[in-house]
Amino acid sequence: MVSRVQLSPGLVRLTLGGEGARQFQDNGLTDKYVKLLFTDPSSGQEAPRGVEHWRAALSAGHPVVRRTYTVRAYDAARAELTIDFVVHGDAGIAAPWAAHASPGEVVAAVGPGGGYAPRPDAVWHLLAGDLTALPAIAAALEALPGEARGLVHLEIHDLAEKIALPAPPGVEVRWLVADPQDVGALAGAVDSGPWESRDIQVFAHGERESIKAVRRVLRQREVPRDAISISGYWARGRTEDAFQAEKREPIGKIDD
Ligand SMILES: Cc1cc2nc3c(=O)[nH]c(=O)nc-3n(C[C@H](O)[C@H](O)[C@H](O)COP(=O)(O)OP(=O)(O)OC[C@H]3O[C@@H](n4cnc5c(N)ncnc54)[C@H](O)[C@@H]3O)c2cc1C
Incomplete structure (x- = not known):
């Protein structure tokens, strides 16, 4: 994670960069999303750091929890993904993480998926x-x-x-x-x-x-x-x- 901006009391923008972001393949959809991967907190295990460690951990059956987030923007030149998180309180995994995350932290993501882009010729x-x-x-x-x-x-x-x-x-x-x-x-x-x-x-x-x-x-x-x-x-x-x-x-x- 390279930066954070508080957009409003309930919305925080995190920008993700690094090796993983360089591999992101933009699908051109405006609702494109990724699945963020977190280590199941109940497992007591440490989160892997870095893409290769995550790959190895996943194939070894690492206890993973997935959370879905829209890619608000992808900057191909800078290889950065922007994600806006609703910080809805202490419940859950992704929102509490985003509420306290600071630059330098590592998070894993897979994707993108998506299904919509506005039709330019719709009335x-x-x-x-x-x-x-x-x-x-x-x-x-x-x-x-x-x-x-x-x-x-x-x-x-x-x-x-x-x-x-x-x-x-x-x-x-x-x-x-x-x-x-x-x-x-x-x-x-x-x-x-x-x-x-x-x-x-x-x-x-x-x-x-x-x-x-x-x-x-x-x-x-x-x-x-x-x-x-x-x-x-x-x-x-x-x-x-x-x-x-x-x-x-x-x-x-x-x-x-
Ligand atoms: C395709 C897709 C795209 C999405 N894009 C975004 C996005 O860009 N930004 C974003 O913030 N969310 C987005 N979401 C929603 C996000 O995935 C959920 O809000 C998710 O549950 C958050 O995970 P968590 O670990 O914070 O909470 P969870 O562990 O999933 O839930 C814990 C508790 O928090 C409650 N909760 C979850 N989300 C909210 C909320 N928003 N407000 C109030 N209570 C909540 C749950 O009902 C539950 O009681 C998207 C979901 C999908 C399917």
Whole structure:
């Protein structure tokens, strides 16, 4: 890790560099993500240091915990990846690590994956999410052509979490300050906001129950499935391990 910047009280930006970052293969998607690898804290084992040590440790069955993070930006010339972490408290592994990480620390990452980039010729873009989706939404806004039109709904829990979010003039950014327990807040904003029905492209990601509610609105609005990128990025009360495992069960499915 080469630098850290506190973007807001709840969001910290870490820039990763070094040998591993030089090997990163950009897939060109605005929601590209990596899996950060941490040593399972309950194992009592030390984290490997450096790419080769991680490779050897993984093939030897090292107790690893994976956490998924959007690559907010990749600078190929400098071989640096930028990741914005929601620091959500003491629970968990990745967020508490990011909250206290300092330059020089080593973290392992594998990837990238991803599935979305805004279509330059879409008539209207709808982007909705919480702070975990902010990095992907910000990257999408940067990738849009200057004449793009659209609407962004960003759910936050405190006005202090608002950060500068440059967007083309035809794309409105709305910040929604909502109670964390109100799983219908984002969907309500999407439903009552301005709407364009011709050739829209949707990106909606964030807390699972909140995103399920957004999915219901999109279904009512008859947005074609292939125009939608939608998923839960996390679930309240679940670690990522539990959350990912539940994707195979009814509770974990966004399309209920
Ligand atoms: C494709 C993808 C991209 C993502 N990109 C980002 C990103 O760029 N930045 C980012 O911050 N997150 C991102 N996430 C979400 C992140 O992976 C989860 O928030 C993850 O659970 C964090 O791990 P942890 O070790 O901090 O907490 P965990 O050990 O997974 O969970 C511990 C506890 O914290 C709660 N918790 C987890 N995340 C949050 C949160 N955001 N707010 C409040 N409580 C929470 C859980 O419900 C659980 O109770 C992304 C997820 C996916 C699937």
